[in-house]
Amino acid sequence: MLKLGERIQHLRKSRHMTQQQLADHLGIDQGAISRWERNHITPSARYRQALERTFQASLMDGNHPLFESVNRDLHDAMIMDCDFNILAASETAIAVQGCRTRQELLSHPYLPLSHPNYQPLKNWLSSAAAFNEGVSWMKIHHLPCLTVHSGVRWMDCLLMPFRLDSGELVYRISQRLLEPAARETLVRAVLEKEGQQRELLLPIESLGLPDTAAPAASQQAVG
Incomplete structure (x- = not known):
C-alpha cells in the first residue's frame, strides 16, 4: 500500500x-x-x-468508490484531509456553500474548521487527538458554519475517519442543515476514541461570528 x-x-x-x-x-x-x-x-x-x-492518473489509487459515493450523495457530504483540504463534495454541499462548481469548492479548505475564529474548537479537537488513529467518529451539534459564499449556516455535523490506499487519513463529513429556530447557545462537540467519549460545550458567542449572539455559557470537557 x-x-x-x-x-x-x-x-x-x-x-x-x-x-x-x-x-x-x-x-x-x-x-x-x-x-x-x-x-x-x-x-x-x-x-x-x-x-x-x-x-493523467488518480493520486487516490483504489479509492474511487469512496470519493464517487460522496460526489453522488444526495445529502450535504464532503471528504476532507487532516489539513482541512476538501477532496470531494456532493452537489448539495456545493449548493449549501454557495459555489457554482465542484472545482470552486475544492479550491477552498473546509469551513468552519479552517477559519481562525474557530481556534477554541480546533484546540479542543487537537487536545483530544481527534485527527489521530483510534477515533471512531466525531459529532458537532448546533454549529454555526461559515460557508464559502452563503454566510453562516447552522449545521449538525458528523465526521467519520477512513484510511485511503495511500495510507492517508481522511474524514467523510455528513451535514444536516438546521432551521433558524433550532439555534442554541452552545456548540456541543462529541468524539469517541478507543471506546470512550469526550465532550466539549463551547459558547457560540465565543466564536465571534456575525448573527450568532447568544447568552454566555460555560465550557466543560469530560472523559
Whole structure:
C-alpha cells in the first residue's frame, strides 16, 4: 500500500520526469515536490488536481468508490484531509456553500474548521487527538458554519475517519442543515476514541461570528 508521497514519486518516475521538471510544470519550488514525496507535507486540493491532470492518473489509487459515493450523495457530504483540504463534495454541499462548481469548492479548505475564529474548537479537537488513529467518529451539534459564499449556516455535523490506499487519513463529513429556530447557545462537540467519549460545550458567542449572539455559557470537557 503506497503512501501519498510514494504514489506521487511512482507516477513522476513512470512519466520519466525529474522533481525539477515537475516543479517547473506546476510553477512551484522543487523543494515542495521533495517534501511531498517524503510525506513531510501533503499537497493541497488544488495541487492534487494539478498533479492528476499532469499524470493523467488518480493520486487516490483504489479509492474511487469512496470519493464517487460522496460526489453522488444526495445529502450535504464532503471528504476532507487532516489539513482541512476538501477532496470531494456532493452537489448539495456545493449548493449549501454557495459555489457554482465542484472545482470552486475544492479550491477552498473546509469551513468552519479552517477559519481562525474557530481556534477554541480546533484546540479542543487537537487536545483530544481527534485527527489521530483510534477515533471512531466525531459529532458537532448546533454549529454555526461559515460557508464559502452563503454566510453562516447552522449545521449538525458528523465526521467519520477512513484510511485511503495511500495510507492517508481522511474524514467523510455528513451535514444536516438546521432551521433558524433550532439555534442554541452552545456548540456541543462529541468524539469517541478507543471506546470512550469526550465532550466539549463551547459558547457560540465565543466564536465571534456575525448573527450568532447568544447568552454566555460555560465550557466543560469530560472523559
